[in-house]
Amino acid sequence: MAFDPNDLMKDRITDIGPPHYEQFFPPVIKENYGKWKYHEILEPGVLVHVSETGAEVYTVRVGGCRLMSVEIIREICDIADKHCEGFVRWTTRNNVEFMVDNKAKLQPLIDDLKGRKFAGGSNKFPIGGTGAGVTNIVHTQGWLHCHTPAIDASGIVKSVLDELYDDFCGMRLPAQVRISLACCLNMCGAVHCSDIAILGVHRKPPFVEHERISKVCEVPLAIAACPTAAIKPSKEGELKTVAVNNDRCMFCGNCYTMCPAMPLANADGDGIALWVGGKVSNSRCAPKFSKLAVPYIPNEPPRWPTTVKTIKKIVDLYASDANRYERIGEWIERIGWEKFFEKAELEFRHEHIDDYRLAMTTWRTTTQFKW
Amino acid sequence: MAFDPNDLMKDRITDIGPPHYEQFFPPVIKENYGKWKYHEILEPGVLVHVSETGAEVYTVRVGGCRLMSVEIIREICDIADKHCEGFVRWTTRNNVEFMVDNKAKLQPLIDDLKGRKFAGGSNKFPIGGTGAGVTNIVHTQGWLHCHTPAIDASGIVKSVLDELYDDFCGMRLPAQVRISLACCLNMCGAVHCSDIAILGVHRKPPFVEHERISKVCEVPLAIAACPTAAIKPSKEGELKTVAVNNDRCMFCGNCYTMCPAMPLANADGDGIALWVGGKVSNSRCAPKFSKLAVPYIPNEPPRWPTTVKTIKKIVDLYASDANRYERIGEWIERIGWEKFFEKAELEFRHEHIDDYRLAMTTWRTTTQFKW
Amino acid sequence: MALKHKTPLLDELEKGRWPSFISDIKQMAEKKPMCEDLLGVMERSYEDKEGHWKHGGIVGVLGYGGGVIGRYCDRPDLFPNVAHFHTLRVNQPASKFYSTEQLRNVCELWERRGSGLTNMHGSTGDVILLGTTTDELEPVFYELTHNLNMDLGGSGSNLRTPSCCMGRARCEWSCLDTQAITYDLTNTFQDELHRPMFPYKFKFKTSGCPNDCVAAIARADCSIIGTWRDNIRIDQEAVRAYAAGEFAPNGNAHGTGATALDIQKEVCDLCPTRCIDWDGKNLKIWDENCTRCMHCINVMPRALRPGEDVGATILCGAKAPILEGAQLSSVIIPFIKMEEPYDEFKEFVEKMWDWWMDLGKNRERLGELIQRLGLREFLKAVELEPDPRMINTPRYNPYIFYDREDVPGGWEIDAVAFRKKHHA
Amino acid sequence: MALKHKTPLLDELEKGRWPSFISDIKQMAEKKPMCEDLLGVMERSYEDKEGHWKHGGIVGVLGYGGGVIGRYCDRPDLFPNVAHFHTLRVNQPASKFYSTEQLRNVCELWERRGSGLTNMHGSTGDVILLGTTTDELEPVFYELTHNLNMDLGGSGSNLRTPSCCMGRARCEWSCLDTQAITYDLTNTFQDELHRPMFPYKFKFKTSGCPNDCVAAIARADCSIIGTWRDNIRIDQEAVRAYAAGEFAPNGNAHGTGATALDIQKEVCDLCPTRCIDWDGKNLKIWDENCTRCMHCINVMPRALRPGEDVGATILCGAKAPILEGAQLSSVIIPFIKMEEPYDEFKEFVEKMWDWWMDLGKNRERLGELIQRLGLREFLKAVELEPDPRMINTPRYNPYIFYDREDVPGGWEIDAVAFRKKHHA
């Protein structure tokens, strides 16, 4: 029974949901499900988990660019068939994990992975992303697929990870460093709670295409979309349209999300804001939001040097200044933000001072601060 | 030149400001101004300050009810003339301080103070209010003078301090306990940052006197006065008046402050809310607001037994459970609010959960809590 | 072989050690004109520093309100092969284990009917099939459901594809069957996932323990996080072994190898509640003060384990900034057992959704609605009693909405009697 | 002697050890009918649990917009002697030292022309002369200014009476001449204090050090708090003496007397920045990490003293809840020298007031205006550069108002050029 374009309802199947996960567990995982006793990282990117049954599973984690062609996926399958009984998994941060159930199988797998390079010369399967290092950068679509980005995604991630490559393949840092990128304020991904967040920002208010707007948008939705109520109904001659109060606009782009006739992307306006000190785990301290470190860096394709340099500097400063187990946010709170800006040689500007709804809760209501 | 009611401008004197403080300094204070080296509390209520010059000043602090007749003030003057070269001072918490410049003068002063009692039998000059104890309760007017109170002030303070008398005259507590009272939400006094705050609350919305309102109030001001926008203009027949949306009213009384035709005081509605854990000093941790402990206790004149009992219980629990130097708020944050409510045997109710503008910042955004 | 468009800027991204997505796309471009033009669009964006995609409009598969993100190029004149470049979100298997057979089938299908490019995985967790034309959407869906036993994930004002950490599959700390929960919820709520009925998107994420490896607390309207109610299990022998340097601290996360662990400094002093005592021989944990943060367990995985009376803490409201600012999830159910068929939890979910669908405005996330109407109203709706574990601190403002029922005479004041007592 | 009204309820408040204000009022009542009726009103309130005072209306002294709080009884029929019961606020001498002569003069005047009852002192700091009739207001004012060299304090939308801690008069820690500052500001701003020109009330409070004994940070629109920029002065001998138990820790605030102080536990471990090392012989303070919280100094007053490069931290915005919720003051000037004639500080004050008078709504406190328009606008108005010491944490929401000047081409986007590049 093949697909019939003229009768979509013909034995149509819907709502079956995802395939059951268990069929994809390698045997050692299925047999030891819920029985794991402890784990150890043998070397960066290589983990062993030991079961109450005495069974062991060795995991080799490799960094993937999460944009993957079927070609590279097939190559991953070849490797999994060769070494891993035909199973493989992806992590929550888009790394790939190859698992073997016996130490003897480990080195051949590692050697195989290390050997593989792209035509352009980059490694296909860098091993790492474990423990107190930098792991894969969670990111979004950027110029590759989305319509609202202020920056690219994959290209910036590639540039940053080339620079931090040794920290992906090593574990010299005081604790994990989780870097995320979102190409607009919609923040697809947990960038608002990352050790370091790379965020695409606009800096010009949307312009309104009066002739188009009533045709292509539901004007009331566009108006309601504005968090700062900067958009008001108005008229251009006979045309029902909207007017933007530029002084109230903070460039979130939500109006454009709702209405294609209000574009705000612009080469001169758009760029990157860097945020630091967020975390998600409940380990030691509660989860934290990332806070603004650098309000704006221009888009610098193809390699975004300023962004890369700034991130590298923050990571190195953290590496040398923080105590073991201290995430970036815990470290900064211990030394104080005034010291962070001083040591990181970052300018403190009015943009750093919150002025949104909860702003008052970020002001310093004590005489305690450092010189 | 005497006062002439018919010519107020006759040699009128204005804007001279307060008398200069220095003329009221006892000699030892004037001579050692800015030269003090250290201090010590010899016994509760008795301090010595030692100067770089070697001079010493001995201070005896006594609790006063801050409502004072000229009779008692004159008695204070008699004591000051007898022992203190005719000088005396009041503290920022309404205690009275008698100072002598030499140890020999100390005991006679103390004995004199201890001997004095009111006709009714209460002590006129309890010695204490220093160090890790309870000091005088900062309070406001209550039923004695103000027009917006939900509770009395002086009577509650008297009842509470009778119960905590030994802690005023002692220093057994882990740190200072600063108790304040305000008879309505205007909170005259720093009650919003007190270790324990006694606050007068209303629980019935104002009723509107439609016939009076436009005569006695500026209606727009009354409307603007409402933090929750519960008041809207309306009409009763021909009368311009306002309507209160009772569901949006949180009984702050600000409308009544602006408009006498919107009374909300009521014997059944009014009563006391207790707040704990505030502090002002920057010592160790930043200043803190007081948080709601008991949403409502009825007015129980003349001795407010439930309020007194509840405060006593919290103070005793704190005394037995906190570490030295821990203010009440520091102690509660260490053990966690869930433990505080459990140990203090206080019911946790919906009233404890913030629902005003910054409410979101008070929610628990972590899996960390205690059982 | 020479590609259709020169890409000098993108070529810079083939350099360096980290895997190059450009190199990868180029492999495809040799077979797929769509990928050739995609490189062209990207190069163009790199030149003028602006994206070249337009809004999606409504494309999708029959009967579903989500699962497809429409996308059109704003220069079809120059890049005709990506004039349409729609995306399908395919619901991943829980915790993302795959057989190579399954993956090869996906590849075969997607090379034939799409760009051959994917995201493994999208931020929500789906397998993203990146880029195809409108006419391919139905055939792809047909083959997914008939031949690959797969279905679409969520988009739009739907339930979004639930996801989870690997949990018990390969982690010793999981207090939950994260996959089982995710699989059950996904299938129980297929209708909500495929047909828009909500004010806005809604996300479930499940982590097996408070380490929260799927970032549930930051990204899910309903975060399900494993925890326990009893005591941390201690193997004193192993603790001493850590002190003696027989094991690598923190599962060797610092690459130190087996080396003596300063338990006082690295464990006791970093415990947020300082509820651990170490006398050099025995470790004593005062569990009544433990907030189950995982730190000590993380540092000594061979000596400490979560308790055995396990379940979940349910937190709600996390979201990205748009509209009212980013939120983390807040504790709503401090502890709930999570055992199939999860009836108690599902009843909670139904009450939560009813309230949200009833009162939520268009594009108002659950967390924003709770902000607008107050946690108290939400608790009433889901029939839960207030608990101090839901808050960091009680209110400090005195603007209390007292209950009418608690006030003798309710909200009435007898005006006449009042003025008898109090002359105006 | 029998009083006019029976007061069985109030009589209960004569019992107990704490001084009884009722007993005190009764002393006066024997001479003053006003106090007899006051007891009557109070007893009445104790019976029906409601106050019996009405709004004030405008009473005052000629040419002043404040200093008097009008008060009328709502049952003049029953308590004619308190039908009027107005209050005068008399500006206290800074830090509230008095000569008995001055006090006796006040008493004489107030017994003759008022109720003979006072508050020593009001929460803001004034001497409160509690209760008199309208016709006595001018005579009292006349005698205050002519015979007692005293003036009225603030009320209404004025500057309120500034107050301060005792500072250098009797405290070893004061970094400021708190009285001198208070006296100077009070006299410099007499016009603002006596004549309403502000949107609402405005308060200055000055504490000599971060212990903040006048609660400035919680109660003053402008809080002036002493601090220092150099190092804490250490007398190592004395530190060792504390360790050895020769002195009473914390100035004997715990009544322990001289007893060995566990410096590690009670000082180092409680230092908020853990910037103190104690090796049993010497105390090392890493001043660059000290936040000058005062704790170590408080615990060892004979060994540690604030530095010598002293000045003030200026914080703004504290207030009670009405209208927008209570606020603590926030750091605006991290450090400023405070030396007569305080020109730099006064210029700051003028800029602050101009901005507030210009933009503040009726009954909007300075702190609320800063909330409404943002700290950034306030800093611009007072011409101060942003400093991380002004905040606990930088913003975490991405809603940034970038400066137009920083953006090439400002806020303009060339629509035509845009659509050339991006076809609709």
Ligand code: SRM
């Ligand atoms: C594989 C993965 C789960 C999955 O289902 O895919 C995973 C696996 C493990 N995590 Fe995780 N974590 C994974 C994402 C996360 C995330 C989510 C994220 O980063 O987006 C977090 C929260 C991060 C944050 O707080 O911002 C996370 C916070 C932790 C922590 C807490 C770290 C801390 O102290 O804050 C631990 C405990 C530890 O490492 O000591 C942990 C520990 C572990 C352990 C040791 C659990 C175990 O016993 O196996 C696993 C190996 C750790 C390692 O790689 O060093 N895992 N872990 C995820 C790997 C992502 C990757 O490819 O890099």
Ligand code: SRM
């Ligand atoms: C007399 C007075 C100042 C004045 O100008 O009147 C004063 C005097 C002293 N204070 Fe104070 N404080 C006075 C109100 C305050 C206030 C304001 C208030 O309570 O409304 C505070 C802030 C309270 C708060 O944080 O909520 C205050 C917080 C302190 C602290 C910090 C305590 C802490 O650790 O939080 C110290 C340091 C200490 O006691 O160790 C201190 C220390 C002192 C010292 C030791 C200063 C000195 O060297 O002389 C004085 C004697 C302390 C004592 O009485 O035990 N004083 N002190 C005030 C007496 C009020 C009273 O009658 O009880």
Ligand code: SRM
């Ligand atoms: C594909 C994906 C990013 C990625 O590269 O992985 C994505 C892509 C888009 N997201 Fe997202 N979001 C994706 C995960 C997220 C996440 C992360 C998550 O789910 O864990 C978030 C933050 C968490 C949250 O839900 O708040 C997220 C928060 C948003 C928002 C802001 C929603 C909010 O309430 O703040 C929008 C704006 C909107 O909904 O209109 C949005 C909107 C969009 C749209 C549909 C653009 C739009 O305005 O219509 C993007 C389509 C891009 C494209 O052309 O493909 N996306 N989006 C992720 C979905 C893949 C998948 O299904 O696995």
Ligand code: SRM
């Ligand atoms: C007398 C005094 C209470 C006391 O018993 O000591 C007092 C009494 C009144 N205050 Fe107050 N306030 C007094 C210090 C305060 C303080 C404390 C302070 O100044 O340190 C505060 C809190 C700090 C602040 O300013 O925010 C305070 C916050 C208020 C408020 C709320 C203002 C706000 O912005 O939240 C009001 C309501 C208003 O202004 O309409 C208010 C209003 C009033 C009125 C005038 C009642 C009214 O609504 O008009 C009270 C007159 C009572 C009477 O009949 O005598 N009073 N008031 C204090 C002044 C005595 C003095 O001059 O020394």
Ligand code: SF4
């Ligand atoms: S972050 Fe913004 S631009 Fe990037 S994928 Fe999400 S919605 Fe699109």
Ligand code: SF4
């Ligand atoms: S970009 Fe954001 S702030 Fe600006 S107008 Fe649009 S919705 Fe409003």
Ligand code: SF4
């Ligand atoms: S707190 Fe309220 S009732 Fe009490 S004095 Fe102040 S304004 Fe009057």
Ligand code: SF4
């Ligand atoms: S009492 Fe407060 S909340 Fe209620 S109507 Fe009056 S102003 Fe509004």
Ligand code: SF4
């Ligand atoms: S969240 Fe907990 S259970 Fe899940 S993988 Fe991470 S550590 Fe293991």
Ligand code: SF4
């Ligand atoms: S889990 Fe966290 S809180 Fe509990 S004992 Fe361990 S470190 Fe302390």
Ligand code: SF4
């Ligand atoms: S604030 Fe400081 S200087 Fe003033 S009295 Fe208190 S401790 Fe002394």
Ligand code: SF4
């Ligand atoms: S003043 Fe406070 S911060 Fe500074 S060293 Fe002493 S205790 Fe530490």
